[in-house]
Amino acid sequence: MNEDxxxxxxxxxxxxxTLEQDKxxxxxxxxxxxxxxxxxxxxxxxxxxxxxxxxxIIIKDISYLICFDNTLAEIKRTELFAKxxxxxxxxxxxxxxxxxxxxxxxxxxxELKG
Numbered sequence: 792m793n794e795d796x797x798x799x800x801x802x803x804x805x806x807x808x809t810l811e812q813d814k815x816x817x818x819x820x821x822x823x824x825x826x827x828x829x830x831x832x833x834x835x836x837x838x839x840x841x842x843x844x845x846x847x848i849i850i851k852d853i854s855y856l857i858c859f860d861n862t863l864a865e866i867k868r869t870e871l872f873a874k875x876x877x878x879x880x881x882x883x884x885x886x887x888x889x890x891x892x893x894x895x896x897x898x899x900x901x902e903l904k905g
Contacts, residue, residue, distance in 0.1 A: 794828055797896055804899065820895050827888035827895075834885050843885060846878045853878075 805817040853875045
């Protein structure tokens with residue numbers, strides 16, 4: 792579905808629903824879609840693409856070290872795990888918008904059916 796149409800659909804639901812908790816749900820959906828659209832736009836920037844590529848390489852290097860370097864002290868291994876998790880979070884931050892939009896769209900469709 793077109794994202795603009797999705798936001799319009801959310802706003803229309805907000806107007807139709809009378810319970811405040813339902814209206815709050817539509818505000819949360821709209822905000823999540825708008826944030827996802829910003830992330831989606833960021834995905835297409837060359838700098839973000841380069842960052843994701845570089846982080847992917849670093850994650851692979853860290854994983855290799857964790858698995859195969861038997862000389863690593865436990866504290867260093869723990870630091871590497873933390874770095875890898877942070878880098879993976881950053882990559883996922885830019886890769887989740889489509890999933891977020893699809894989930895909200897499914898929620899709205901389920902609400903309209905029910």
